[in-house]
Amino acid sequence: MEAFQCIKTRRSRRKFLAKDIPAEIIEKIIDAGRCAPSSENSQPWQFFIVKNRDLINKFSQINHKYNKDAILSCNLIIVICVDMEKSPISFVEDGVLASQNMALIIHDLGLGCVYLSGHKFNDIRKEEDIQKLFNIQRKFKPISLLLVGYPDPKEKLDNKILRDSKELIEYR
Ligand SMILES: Cc1cc2nc3c(=O)[nH]c(=O)nc-3n(C[C@H](O)[C@H](O)[C@H](O)COP(=O)(O)O)c2cc1C
Numbered sequence: 001m002e003a004f005q006c007i008k009t010r011r012s013r014r015k016f017l018a019k020d021i022p023a024e025i026i027e028k029i030i031d032a033g034r035c036a037p038s039s040e041n042s043q044p045w046q047f048f049i050v051k052n053r054d055l056i057n058k059f060s061q062i063n064h065k066y067n068k069d070a071i072l073s074c075n076l077i078i079v080i081c082v083d084m085e086k087s088p089i090s091f092v093e094d095g096v097l098a099s100q101n102m103a104l105i106i107h108d109l110g111l112g113c114v115y116l117s118g119h120k121f122n123d124i125r126k127e128e129d130i131q132k133l134f135n136i137q138r139k140f141k142p143i144s145l146l147l148v149g150y151p152d153p154k155e156k157l158d159n160k161i162l163r164d165s166k167e168l169i170e171y172r
Helices: 003-009 023-034 053-062 065-073 091-108 124-133
Strands: 045-050 076-083 112-117 140-149
Touching: 003 091, 023 045, 023 076, 023 091, 045 053, 045 091, 053 065, 053 076, 053 124, 065 140, 076 091, 091 112, 091 140, 124 140
Parallel strands: none
Antiparallel strands: 045 076, 076 140, 112 140
């Protein structure tokens, strides 16, 4: 898919088909993540691939109830973490940029995903719960989680109205 077309047509998907995601597809997604820019080229990421149904079910219980159905429906969770020793200051940006690279390639490959926050400045317990559940070492801060799967074509997407670009820009 052409890059701009990919950016324009990507939407968050929260309903997935019960279809396994091949290892080659997961490798491509990870490849896209590791190509992201990072502070001082630290490449501080650690990506945790979760396909284990029991862990996915358990994650649905510790996350906000609003996300429960999407979590239970997905076939793969990618926990995008940043090594705090490699990126002690810009960890959020580093994690988010890799996440967006992945979200775009996921869409390009015909799959879908939704972004969930792994890290909240006012809630340290959230990341601790994620680290505990997925057995993630302390130094790897979970920044985001992508719920991934083949999108269910029956999912009704809301009609997203983009803000007018004129509203978003100021010339100086
Ligand atoms: C920081 C962040 C946190 C988000 N958290 C959630 C979430 O908890 N649950 C969810 O369903 N979607 C979540 N999303 C997805 C947004 O709801 C979605 O991107 C937004 O509604 C725009 O829709 P689109 O992705 O289809 O363009 C999150 C997105 C971002 C960037």
